[in-house]
Amino acid sequence: MVDIKFCVFCGKPPQSKNKEHILPQWLLKLTGDPNRVVSMGYNHKRKTDISFSWKSLVTPACEECNTEYSCLEGEVRPIVEALLERAPLTVDNYSTLLDWLDKVRVGLWLNYHLLMGNPTGIKPSFYINSRLRKKDRFVAIYPTQEKNIGLNAHGVETLSFHGAPSAFGLRINNIFLINCSSDYIFSGRCGFPYPVSMQLHLDGESSGHLQVDNFKSTGKIKSPIFNFKLHKPSVLLFQPIMQSVISEIDQSITFLGGNPAVDPYLLASTKQGMQPGVGKIYRQFKDHVSRLDDENAKVEFDTITGSECRPAGQLVSQVYELQTFLQGAYTPLTESLEVRKHWNQRQKLMKQLNRSITKSYINASSPKN
Numbered sequence: 508m509v510d511i512k513f514c515v516f517c518g519k520p521p522q523s524k525n526k527e528h529i530l531p532q533w534l535l536k537l538t539g540d541p542n543r544v545v546s547m548g549y550n551h552k553r554k555t556d557i558s559f560s561w562k563s564l565v566t567p568a569c570e571e572c573n574t575e576y577s578c579l580e581g582e583v584r585p586i587v588e589a590l591l592e593r594a595p596l597t598v599d600n601y602s603t604l605l606d607w608l609d610k611v612r613v614g615l616w617l618n619y620h621l622l623m624g625n626p627t628g629i630k631p632s633f634y635i636n637s638r639l640r641k642k643d644r645f646v647a648i649y650p651t652q653e654k655n656i657g658l659n660a661h662g663v664e665t666l667s668f669h670g671a672p673s674a675f676g677l678r679i680n681n682i683f684l685i686n687c688s689s690d691y692i693f694s695g696r697c698g699f700p701y702p703v704s705m706q707l708h709l710d711g712e713s714s715g716h717l718q719v720d721n722f723k724s725t726g727k728i729k730s731p732i733f734n735f736k737l738h739k740p741s742v743l744l745f746q747p748i749m750q751s752v753i754s755e756i757d758q759s760i761t762f763l764g765g766n767p768a769v770d771p772y773l774l775a776s777t778k779q780g781m782q783p784g785v786g787k788i789y790r791q792f793k794d795h796v797s798r799l800d801d802e803n804a805k806v807e808f809d810t811i812t813g814s815e816c817r818p819a820g821q822l823v824s825q826v827y828e829l830q831t832f833l834q835g836a837y838t839p840l841t842e843s844l845e846v847r848k849h850w851n852q853r854q855k856l857m858k859q860l861n862r863s864i865t866k867s868y869i870n871a872s873s874p875k876n
């Protein structure tokens with residue numbers, strides 16, 4: 508294992524030697540022998556699964572951060588167990604699940620990229636703390652007919668995911684989750700403010716920084732909330748999240764495009780008693796959308812029948828298509844033709860790789876454990 512010098516949660520050098528399991532021990536026990544090897548996707552060139560012993564998925568963390576996040580693990584465990592039973596969860600439970608998926612997604616990104624010896628030369632610019640509950644996010648839940656227990660992460664091996672850990676899939680026994688979080692992917696369709704232009708600085712002082720301009724908002728919900736068409740999940744939940752900037756002078760927070768504390772639409776559409784600007788959860792049904800105002804309301808599983816039932820391989824392939832879809836959201840910003848050319852080549856390569864993985868999943872029956 509590569510020696511790393513930062514805490515996965517806060518990015519600072521870990522104060523006391525504490526270990527964080529990116530895939531928690533309770534989850535490994537729930538899905539098989541905790542000493543087994545975990546599949547982390549597919550190496551297309553070598554035609555083999557990319558696998559790690561779960562023991563290698565351990566990174567340093569501060570004691571304080573570790574304690575804080577072990578509370579989240581404690582909360583999410585009964586939630587995952589209930590999902591495996593197809594038991595209804597509350598709206599609040601799903602908020603917790605989305606937090607946990609942010610943690611696992613970013614944790615796998617940091618961990619994988621370190622385990623692989625940083626193949627793409629990326630210096631992590633954020634850690635779990637700085638990415639949790641920060642951008643629009645959703646979860647799609649698919650119950651499957653899978654008889655064998657097992658745990659698989661999908662999409663975390665791609666060049667696209669290395670660039671931005673936006674979308675991944677997680678199979679836990681007989682349930683498959685697609686989780687995604689990225690900049691303004693559906694805020695606008697929930698009636699929240701959204702930038703008409705999103706430009707990514709490719710070089711210079713602001714390299715890697717996203718420039719968002721010209722905010723608009725309709726104050727109306729549109730169905731479907733998200734423009735990427737997924738195979739019908741049993742539960743599909745969206746949570747828009749407003750972004751903000753913190754003043755370097757007085758640390759004051761300014762929300763981009765609107766103020767959730769005074770705008771009546773945003774006030775009604777955001778959660779109270781949490782960090783400001785975090786939207787309520789919206790449920791997408793086949794032909795309409797509901798904003799789930801009651802945190803204690805139960806979210807029942809929708810039945811999936813006939814042609815709506817898809818083989819596991821087709822469900823998994825959506826993760827790779829989704830990553831490609833998300834890639835197209837940003838306009839590159841640079842004065843250098845060379846840099847732009849390099850960016851375009853990389854985008855093309857990411858798409859090609861994802862397309863070939865998508866094909867192999869669609870052609871194969873179901874992915875092996």
Ligand SMILES: [Zn+2]
Binds near residue numbers: 569
């Ligand atoms: Zn820390």
